[in-house]
Amino acid sequence: MHTEVCPVEAVDDELRARLLACWTDVTNAGGSVGFVPPVTEDGLAPYLDAVIERVHQGRELIALLRVEGEVAGFAVLSLSVSPLRRHWATVLRVQVRPEWQGRGLGRVLVAGVHDIARARGLEFLHLTVRGGTGLEAFYADFGYREFGRMPGAIRVAPGDDRDELHLTCRL
Numbered sequence: 001m002h003t004e005v006c007p008v009e010a011v012d013d014e015l016r017a018r019l020l021a022c023w024t025d026v027t028n029a030g031g032s033v034g035f036v037p038p039v040t041e042d043g044l045a046p047y048l049d050a051v052i053e054r055v056h057q058g059r060e061l062i063a064l065l066r067v068e069g070e071v072a073g074f075a076v077l078s079l080s081v082s083p084l085r086r087h088w089a090t091v092l093r094v095q096v097r098p099e100w101q102g103r104g105l106g107r108v109l110v111a112g113v114h115d116i117a118r119a120r121g122l123e124f125l126h127l128t129v130r131g132g133t134g135l136e137a138f139y140a141d142f143g144y145r146e147f148g149r150m151p152g153a154i155r156v157a158p159g160d161d162r163d164e165l166h167l168t169c170r171l
């Protein structure tokens with residue numbers, strides 16, 4: 001299985017469609033990437049277009065996971081605008097298409113994000129995880145450690161507030 005993770009600094013219409021389908025399908029399969037199911041492509045489009053706008057401004061970049069040339073997932077690397085924080089970035093929306101999950105591709109994607117971050121001179125990464133998902137265990141293998149949590153920050157449903165766990169990793 002040939003896999004690659006590439007930095008993307010420009011998104012054309014075809015890639016936009018693949019990213020939108022991925023984000024929608026991952027969310028509707030229960031993934032914690034900013035929304036709860038059900039979502040539609042039309043509903044997520046403004047959020048993806050805001051990401052693409054920041055990518056084109058150089059404020060964010062997309063780490064694109066391809067398997068045999070097909071889009072199988074992505075993550076967003078959000079760069080700091082502060083001159084004092086140029087060695088830090090935040091990782092967002094880490095996702096692998098549902099049919100590809102559980103086959104080691106999440107590890108490939110995160111390792112690729114780290115390679116891209118190092119190549120840009122970054123030294124620290126930050127990301128957040130929805131409490132109750134157990135995802136901190138996935139990131140722990142890469143050296144991420146929890147340094148704090150925002151209590152009840154994520155309301156996944158009325159009466160179901162989750163902490164937002166803040167993790168960091170030194171590259």
Ligand SMILES: CC(C)(COP(=O)(O)OP(=O)(O)OC[C@H]1O[C@@H](n2cnc3c(N)ncnc32)[C@H](O)[C@@H]1OP(=O)(O)O)[C@@H](O)C(=O)NCCC(=O)NCCS
Pocket residue numbers: 026030031032033093094095096097100101102103104105106107108128129130133134135136137138
């Ligand atoms: C999280 C995600 C990116 C992991 O990708 P994946 O391809 O399924 O994961 P891998 O097959 O590479 O698994 C790597 C390891 O992480 C573990 N892992 C995967 N998902 C996990 C989860 N949700 N909770 C805890 N551990 C998890 C696996 O068990 C595996 O460990 P092992 O090798 O000891 O068995 C993927 O499942 C996904 O897209 N989920 C939906 C979106 C999401 O919730 N993203 C997280 C945003 S913070």
